[in-house]
Structures are given as structure tokens and as C-alpha cells.
Amino acid sequence: MSAPAGARTVRRHNLGLVLRRVAAAEPVARARVAELSGLTRGTVSSLVDELLAGHLLEELEADRGVPGRPANPLRLSRSGxxxxxxxxxxxxxxxxxxxxxxxxxxxxxxxxxxxxxxxxxxxxxxxxxxxxxxxxxxxxxxxxxxxxxxxxxxxxxxxxxxxxxxxxxxxxxxxxxxxxxxxxxxxxxxxxxxxALGELWFGGLDGVQDFLHVSGEIGVGAGIVLGGTLFGGGGGRAGELGHVVVDPGGALCRCGGRGCLEQVAGQRALLGAAGVRTVDALEAAADRGEPRALEALAVAGRALGIAVVGAVNLLDVPAVVLGGLHARLGRWLVPPIVAQLAARSRGGACPAVIVSTLGSGxxxxxxxxxxxxxxxxxxxxxxxxxxxxx
Amino acid sequence: MSAPAGARTVRRHNLGLVLRRVAAAEPVARARVAELSGLTRGTVSSLVDELLAGHLLEELEADRGVPGRPANPLRLSRSGxxxxxxxxxxxxxxxxxxxxxxxxxxxxxxxxxxxxxxxxxxxxxxxxxxxxxxxxxxxxxxxxxxxxxxxxxxxxxxxxxxxxxxxxxxxxxxxxxxxxxxxxxxxxxxxxxxxALGELWFGGLDGVQDFLHVSGEIGVGAGIVLGGTLFGGGGGRAGELGHVVVDPGGALCRCGGRGCLEQVAGQRALLGAAGVRTVDALEAAADRGEPRALEALAVAGRALGIAVVGAVNLLDVPAVVLGGLHARLGRWLVPPIVAQLAARSRGGACPAVIVSTLGSGxxxxxxxxxxxxxxxxxxxxxxxxxxxxx
CATH class of the missing domain: 3.30.420.40 (ATPase, nucleotide binding domain)
Structure with a gap:
């Protein structure tokens, strides 16, 4: 005989509560989970047993060096x-x-x-x-x-x-x-x-919950995180930064328009402007101070800055994270982006420009x-x- | 003796429910409000009495021409x-x-x-x-x-x-x-x-719940409505369309940047480019087909199109409403805006461009x-x- 729906709903809710409390505090003893969750020890034990049986949690060996009755600390399963x-x-x-x-x-x-x-x-x-x-x-x-x-x-x-x-x-x-x-x-x-979600969950953003994540490779896209969740806009497809216009009379883009960001700051455009065939070669050339590579990066950085200024004005985000290709080239791209933001900040605070530690991962x-x-x-x-x- | 908090909370909720049901269906009889709200007739009568006493509702004269017991229809108060x-x-x-x-x-x-x-x-x-x-x-x-x-x-x-x-x-x-x-x-x-909220509530948008409302006058701003509510972005100040860059090497803006939309499509910029002193004069000149006025409007329309393309890419909104000054000049501005959107739509559907019926009101x-x-x-x-x- 199954429990009535009400009790099942509550149990399901509490299962998640216990699991997330363990995740946030692991390794952690059952008694502490009870304190953190506000549930009774008996309820926590029953829920923990279900999570252990389902291989969502695992128990570590208790630390025998600690006096008193040892409790096996819990953590998220590494083998489930x-x-x-x-x-x-x-x-x-x-x-x-x-x-x-x-x-x-x-x-x-x-x-x-x-x-x-x-x-x-x-x-x-x-x-x-x-x-x-x-x-x-x-x-x-x-x-x-x-x-x-x-x-x-x-x-x-x-x-x-x-x-x-x-x-x-x-x-x-x-x-x-x-x-x-x-x-x-x-x-x-x-x-x-x-x-952008990878950056939110696993990047080193130190709790920043509102940001624009530029994730350029061949194309240039962006993910927008507001209040710790992905912002989809009106139709679920927000963040097409690559087709923001940065140079109205510029190169023809695959989208049909002219002067899209992608045509200046995408990988193909950057390598073409620098006269190299790979990102490795671009980095090496820029490291050697070759003018053509530095100029290509300066132009791309300025274009990224112009697009980011538009996005910051429209979305009011306090941080911009450079990911993918643009994280790798962050040394050269951050200064011109910051310069654009500073020149156009109307005396207000400038959004932070952060280079992703995850990069293209x-x-x-x-x-x-x-x-x-x-x-x-x-x-x-x-x-x-x-x-x-x- | 006041009712317990639970009952008061329910009553407060139901007061709003009844008021909004009347607002949506007025003039409307109490019995119909009960049907629409799912509340009992007795509850509705008690709530209606409170709303009448508070001058939020008013009763109309019953239509004596209708057979059966007349019921005084309700509507929102016009005198409260x-x-x-x-x-x-x-x-x-x-x-x-x-x-x-x-x-x-x-x-x-x-x-x-x-x-x-x-x-x-x-x-x-x-x-x-x-x-x-x-x-x-x-x-x-x-x-x-x-x-x-x-x-x-x-x-x-x-x-x-x-x-x-x-x-x-x-x-x-x-x-x-x-x-x-x-x-x-x-x-x-x-x-x-x-x-943008005025447009949502009182404009003729026919139920559109996601749109960018361009509200240019001297400056150029925008309000963003997503899912029928105002979108504030990360910090509550989203929608600064006027400082999106449309001409990177263009005129210096008060914000410190160059080539902001406002410097091309704001009222001062438009009148200056057309060589006239008032919007009336601009309209008259354009109506007469004067080349300088038409050119100024075409340039402004193209700049608005470029900024709107950026906003549509970032926000994924299906409609753009031209308000204020730009509604008044909609005859000349809509075609170049639509041309920019169409050229850059990547084969997808183009957002609708709608001229506000409220204009600067x-x-x-x-x-x-x-x-x-x-x-x-x-x-x-x-x-x-x-x-x-x-």
C-alpha cells in the first residue's frame, strides 16, 4: 500500500533537501544534516537510508581518532x-x-x-x-x-x-x-x-549570479545568467551576441547582415586578420609582439567591447565572463574591452571583465x-x- | 475580535480575485462573478459589499427591460x-x-x-x-x-x-x-x-506579452516586457537602448562614448541632421519630400534598425514597439528598421515592428x-x- 499523495510529496521534497544539504556540507554527519535541514534525526535517517540504497549518497569510514561515538560521515556518491x-x-x-x-x-x-x-x-x-x-x-x-x-x-x-x-x-x-x-x-x-551554466556551477566566479558569458569559438555566442538561472529571453534563444552589429559597413556575415561581431572577433576572422592558421600560431605571434597579430587582437577586442557595451546597457549585468577562445586570448582582449566599457560607463560603475578558468571546457x-x-x-x-x- | 490570520489571508486573496473578475467582465452580475471566480454566491456577496463600501466597485441601475428579478450589474468604480x-x-x-x-x-x-x-x-x-x-x-x-x-x-x-x-x-x-x-x-x-508598461496595459498590442518598447524623445530609451512583466535585467536598469553603439567612430555622446544610438536617432540629433528646429517642422519637411529631412530619417531608421537587431539577438523578443517621437515618425522609420531586421534574420521569422497608438502618452x-x-x-x-x- 503506497502512502497518500500528500505524504509522498513531502517525502520527495525532503529527499532533495537532505541530498542538497549533504552536497553543500560534505563530508557531514547525519546529526548535522538534521540541524541543517530542520528535520528530525529519525526522518533524516530514513531519508539518508533511501539515498544510500539508491547510490546517491555514500558513507565514509568514521574518524576513529575522534573521541565519543563515531558517526560515519556522509557525502555524495562518487560511484553511483x-x-x-x-x-x-x-x-x-x-x-x-x-x-x-x-x-x-x-x-x-x-x-x-x-x-x-x-x-x-x-x-x-x-x-x-x-x-x-x-x-x-x-x-x-x-x-x-x-x-x-x-x-x-x-x-x-x-x-x-x-x-x-x-x-x-x-x-x-x-x-x-x-x-x-x-x-x-x-x-x-x-x-x-x-x-554559461558550466561557468556558474564550476567556474571560479565566487558567487556572481548575474553575468554575460561570451563563449566564442568559430562563432561567437553568449549565455546570460540572471539571478543564478539561465535567461532565455522572450523565446528561449537569447544571447546571440555574435550577430550584434559592431561595424555597420563591415564584412558580410552568414546571417545575411554586415559587420556582425562574429565577422571581427570569431576565430576565423581573427586568424584571417592576423594571417595565421591556428590559435596556437596566433598566441605565439602575439607573444613575439608581431604587429599584425596584435592589431587583429586589438580590433577584435574593440569590437567585443562595443558588443558588450550594448549587452550591458540592455541587460544591466555587473559582470562579463570571457570564455572559450576569448578566455585563451584574454591577455590581449581584456584591455580593449575594459577601455570601451570605461569610456561609455556614464560615470557609473564598470562591469567586471573576468577571464574564465574553464575556457573552452x-x-x-x-x-x-x-x-x-x-x-x-x-x-x-x-x-x-x-x-x-x- | 479579528479573524485568525489564515482566514484573513484567504479573504484578502479573494477580495482581489473578485475585483479582477469584475474588471475583466464588467458590467457583470454578482451571480456571474461567483461563476467566474469559483466562489460561493454568499462569499461573493460579502466581498462585493466590502468592495462597494470601499468605493472600489459601483452598482449600475438594473436593466428593467429584462424579465425576471433584476440584478444590479457591477463595475469598477468611476468615482472612487x-x-x-x-x-x-x-x-x-x-x-x-x-x-x-x-x-x-x-x-x-x-x-x-x-x-x-x-x-x-x-x-x-x-x-x-x-x-x-x-x-x-x-x-x-x-x-x-x-x-x-x-x-x-x-x-x-x-x-x-x-x-x-x-x-x-x-x-x-x-x-x-x-x-x-x-x-x-x-x-x-x-x-x-x-x-513600456503603458503600452502593455493600454496600447493596442492585442495580447503581445513580449516586446521591446523604444521610447525615444530627446534621449532614446527602451522598456523590455517579457512574459507580461517588466524586465529589469541583472540590476533593475535594463533597456538602455540609447547607448547601444551603432557607429563606433561617430559623434561623441554625453555618456562619454562615441556613436551611441541617441546621437543619431534622438530628437536633437534628428532635428540637427534635418536642419529644422521642431518635430512639426521635420514632419512637414518629410511630407514635402525634402531630401535633407528624408535622409536624416533614413539614417536614424537604419541606426534604430542596427540597435534593434542587437536587442532582438540578445533578448529574443518577437515584437518591437516604436513609441514617443519614433511613433510619430513611424511612417519613415519603420521601413529601414524592417529592412535591417529582414537582412539579418538568418532565415528565421522577423520580429514585428509596431507603431504605438499611445505615442508620447x-x-x-x-x-x-x-x-x-x-x-x-x-x-x-x-x-x-x-x-x-x-
Missing amino acids: PAALGVELNVDRARACVLDLSGAVRALRTAPSDGSAWSSPAAGLDAVAELARQVLAETGGLRAVGAVAAVAGVVDRSGVLQQAPNLPGWAGLDVGAELTARLGLDVRAGNEADLG AAVRGAAGSVVRAVLDDPGAHLAGRAGAV | PAALGVELNVDRARACVLDLSGAVRALRTAPSDGSAWSSPAAGLDAVAELARQVLAETGGLRAVGAVAAVAGVVDRSGVLQQAPNLPGWAGLDVGAELTARLGLDVRAGNEADLG AAVRGAAGSVVRAVLDDPGAHLAGRAGAV
């Missing part, structure tokens, strides 16, 4: 449910496995088969192969869900609606394609959005992290076999 | 609480009184004493005098609150933090200044934000409307003498 994140970008595929604590247990990257993928199938097969490799490496963990970060606009059902930098991919249901290849539920999301971590989040947010649903993500 | 809205703009002051139904009962506008106000005190005195005039005109109504729409950035406490187009005004507590002058609680808000109506909204949202607080606004 795990999360798969994959990234399908223009020039690379990536896959990682996080355990419930958010620790990276395996991470692999592979370049695309050419300047972009030779076909969507080639890209999907490559990322699926990487996923199989990281899952095999972490064989003791059981992936309970997966999210794919894709370099394009993904609608709510997971279909890639627009992917100007992945020609031929629009219309593809990336989640369904990868689900079929992996035999594991895969949802798809926008790379820039998931990068933010999106794949945000992808896997959203699976972890779903488990922590509602462990009852996970235990009932209905774990969701994104 | 009223709302004062004022606007302090660079070149004018404005004041209006709305009754609870949102109908404009009085509206007055006065030009500023020069190209802008000779001093903050002159502007505050002028708007207070206008307010006294509209309140006198509607002597039978009792203003229960007031909101001032100000052409600048207003913080949450009502202090004008930045007002690049009202030199010398920054730091002024406009709400407190007007409260002292009028003996009526006045709160202050940003003109562009209140314009949106802000003062949004200001008064937010007082009306506060009463409708929580009539119990109003009846207890704690009516709030904004």
Missing part, C-alpha cells in the same frame, strides 16, 4: 549515478563524465575531420565514439542521462534550428540521433547557454552538470526512474 | 480611488488622472521653460502645478497614489541616479520632492520602463496605471490604507 556531457562544435567534439559531486572523471576531445565536419553523420559518429570512450573509462559509474552542447540554436524539443557555422545541420534532432547511437537518453542544448561541463543538477534538484524522480536533465 | 501619473521629461512635463477602469479623466502637458528645465526646482514646480490642475479637474475622484516617470535612471529608492539629458538632476530624490510638493505619496520610475499612462494595478492586485492592502504602487 554519473552524468555524460558531450559537445558538438565546428572544429571539435568533446565528451566528459561527471560524478554526482561534479568532479570530472573522464574527458576527451577530438578535432573535426577537416575545418568543419564532412557531414552531420561524421560529427555525430565521432562524438558518440568519444562518449563511448569516456563511459568505458569510468566503467564503475552508471550514466543516468546525457546532454549535448551544440554550436547552434536548439529549440525546446532538441532540434537544431539554425547552425550557420555547421552547414547542412539545421533541422537535425541531435538529441534523438545521439540517443539512438548511445542507447542513453540524450538531450540537446545551445553550447553558449550550457557554457565550460560547455561540456555545463552539459553534464545539468544532468547532475536534475538529480540533485529531484532525487525522488531519479530514484523512481524518471531522472530528467536540462 | 484614482491614480495620478506625472512625467518629467527634458522638454515637457505632463500629468494625468486615471480612474480605476484605466480611463483617462484628465491630462495636461506643458513645455519646459527653455530647451530643457532652467533648474530641477523649475521642473518639479511645473509638474506639481500640472498635477494640481488635473487633480482639481477631477475633483470628485480621490488620488490614492502617484508615480512619476522621469527621463533618467532611477534606483529602487526613487533617486535619480543618472540623467544625461537633465544636467544637474542626478542625485535628486524625485519621489520625495514631489511628495513634499503635493502632499500625496509619489514614487518615481524610469520613463522608458513606464512607457505611454509613459504618463504607465505611471498612473501602475497605481491602478497596485489597487487591483491587492485591494485588501488598499482598503487597509496601505495601497502601494510601482
